[in-house]
Amino acid sequence: MDEGFTLWFTGLSGAGKSTLANLAAEELRRRSHRVEILDGDEVRMNLSKGLGFSKEDRDTNIRRIGYVCNLLARNGVIAISAAISPYRDVRDEIRRNHRRFFEVYMKCSIEKLSERDVKGLYRKALAGEIKNFTGISDPYEEPLSPELVIDSGLERVEDSLQKLIGTLEAMKYIRNGAGR
């Protein structure tokens, strides 16, 4: 029987959470897994509409995502979270509530992220125009023992995807897809 779990991405804005989450979802669906993505940006427009970026609101947002992921995961779905989730204690609390949890730290330097500046936010944050911007004017606590670290400043997207799927197979979160 297919077993659900939560695939939890964490990392700074622009580190590649949404990009890799979407590619992983595509590959997992191709292998007949049921998959749902809870993307930070989308969640903030519905499930967490009205919440801001204080520590309290961020924690509430992440706890809600964790709660929904757990409901999905225990019903055989691979639930993917792609939200910054800056605080270690809340991530670890969510991990403790899960039976199967796989955390991916999307690591990338601020220099590289500012260069990339996908949403134009680093330029503003570095100019002091955005309060509570994670990594610049708000904390980010790196995971201490994530199941996987992806250095998106160094790796190509396709290599990161292969590494992720390979690790999920090796750690028996999913069946080996070779030869299918």
Ligand SMILES: Nc1ncnc2c1ncn2[C@@H]1O[C@H](COP(=O)(O)OP(=O)(O)OP(=O)(O)O)[C@@H](O)[C@H]1O
């Ligand atoms: N190895 C990699 N993995 C993922 N993304 C990468 C990688 N290398 C380069 N990129 C690029 O980095 C950017 C990541 O943007 P993305 O929107 O996925 O970030 P995010 O972590 O979801 O940010 P946010 O928290 O603001 O939503 C994309 O333009 C992507 O193509």
Ligand SMILES: [Mg+2]
């Ligand atoms: Mg994103």
